[in-house]
Amino acid sequence: MxxxxxxxxxxxxxxxxxxxxxxxxxxxxxxxxxxxxxxxxxxxxxxxxxxxxxxxxxxxxxxxxxxxxxxxxxxxxxxxxxxxxxxxxxxxxxxxxxxxxxxxxxxxxxxxxxxxxxxxxxxxxxxxxxxxxxxxxxxxxxxxxxxxxxxxxxxxxxxxxxxxxxxxxxxxxxxxxxxxxxxxxGDREADDAGAELAAVADAVAATVDLVRHSCAQVAEQVAGSPMMLMLGSGPGYGSAQFTAAKLVEAAGVFAAAQDLEEWEHVEVLARPRDMPTVVFAPPGRTRQRALAVARQARTLGRTVIAVGEDGDSELAAAARTLLPVGGGVREEFSPLLAQVAAGYLAGEIASRLGRVPFSTNRP
Missing domain, CATH: 3.40.50.10490 (Glucose-6-phosphate isomerase like protein; domain 1)
Incomplete structure (x- = not known):
């Protein structure tokens, strides 16, 4: 034995x-x-x-x-x-x-x-x-x-x-x-950028308080899905990739990431029609494109979960659920907030499936 x-x-x-x-x-x-x-x-x-x-x-x-x-x-x-x-x-x-x-x-x-x-x-x-x-x-x-x-x-x-x-x-x-x-x-600009980065700790703490309950609700809705898709661009694409990885590692769920624009040319055709689709839409250059993709995906029947600034009413209306993150953080630093949602969501889904991280290939 x-x-x-x-x-x-x-x-x-x-x-x-x-x-x-x-x-x-x-x-x-x-x-x-x-x-x-x-x-x-x-x-x-x-x-x-x-x-x-x-x-x-x-x-x-x-x-x-x-x-x-x-x-x-x-x-x-x-x-x-x-x-x-x-x-x-x-x-x-x-x-x-x-x-x-x-x-x-x-x-x-x-x-x-x-x-x-x-x-x-x-x-x-x-x-x-x-x-x-x-x-x-x-x-x-x-x-x-x-x-x-x-x-x-x-x-x-x-x-x-x-x-x-x-x-x-x-x-x-x-x-x-x-x-x-x-x-x-300049020295002043560099020091200010560093101070701004350090101050994101407050927004991370706020996000921890904001998002955990919402992640539990989403996990209840999507834990039985065989696959999930994460969409983002710019810094949000890094967040999408990281979140997909946490779902695979923690829960053994097949999850993949794609660029917002590429989704419309390829994965828009994929089944199942209600595939859980997480859209990263921090304030910044591609927020409007992310909003449009969220609306389109929901029209097609996708279970759309958006990750965006707390209080973004447009984004909340476009998605089935908004995973809210703290506000006032520049787009460059937004992955520091998105990672909070990624961790909680992966853990909650794994819990509902009764799985332990990295257990997929264990006897």
């Missing part, structure tokens, strides 16, 4: 990690901000023209979610890309040609072999390299010229929630300090 060890994962840890996000953001911000400033001065970011952020899973989702921030704050071209694509299809970067590139490898565990290989390859091709990880003496940390270690303590086995926020925070600060180093932001 073959005995299997009990899973180290528990459903109770998911809401605990979500509830810790606001305190984490407050505690981690000054540590991360100081570490990034020191790295910026050592690595010569004033000459950067391009940033490539790479990783897999949550790390890639963090890259997608922060792409806009590198444009806004850093004033640089940014490419979020998976490690395999970068390794096998990426172009070389040569400092001597003037195309100065920073490759940021993200791996909370520090053990992702593909991230290690990507950082090593990038260094041989002349790029600057930076690791973002929660494990100081890890293979990923050693593979880069410099490493930024996520200042998290007391982590227990769980689908990545606290680590995802720490990766977001670090990438946001890298973007801001690149902007300062390049002169795209």
């Amino acid at each position: 073959t005995m299997t060890s009990p899973s180290p994962y528990t459903l109770a840890e998911i809401p605990r990690q979500v509830a810790a996000l606001s305190a984490d953001l407050r505690a981690c911000y000054p540590v991360v901000a100081d570490a990034v400033r020191r790295r910026a001065s050592k690595q010569g970011w004033d000459g950067l023209l391009r940033v490539v952020v790479t990783g897999n899973g949550d790390s890639l989702h963090a890259a997608l979610a922060t792409e806009m921030a590198f444009h806004t704050f850093g004033g640089v071209a940014c490419e979020p890309v998976s490690t395999l694509r970068l390794l096998e299809y990426g172009t070389p970067w040569e400092r001597r040609t003037g195309v100065h590139t920073l490759v940021v490898g993200v791996s909370a565990s520090g053990g992702n072999a593909r991230v290690v290989d990507t950082l090593a390859r990038a260094a041989t091709q002349g790029a600057w390299t930076l690791a973002v990880t929660s494990t100081a003496d890890s293979a990923v940390a050693r593979a880069a010229e410099h490493a930024l270690v996520l200042p998290l303590t007391g982590l227990l086995p769980c689908p990545g929630i606290r680590t995802f926020q720490a990766s977001l925070l670090t990438l946001y600060m890298v973007a801001i300090e690149i902007g300062r180093a390049r002169g795209h932001l």
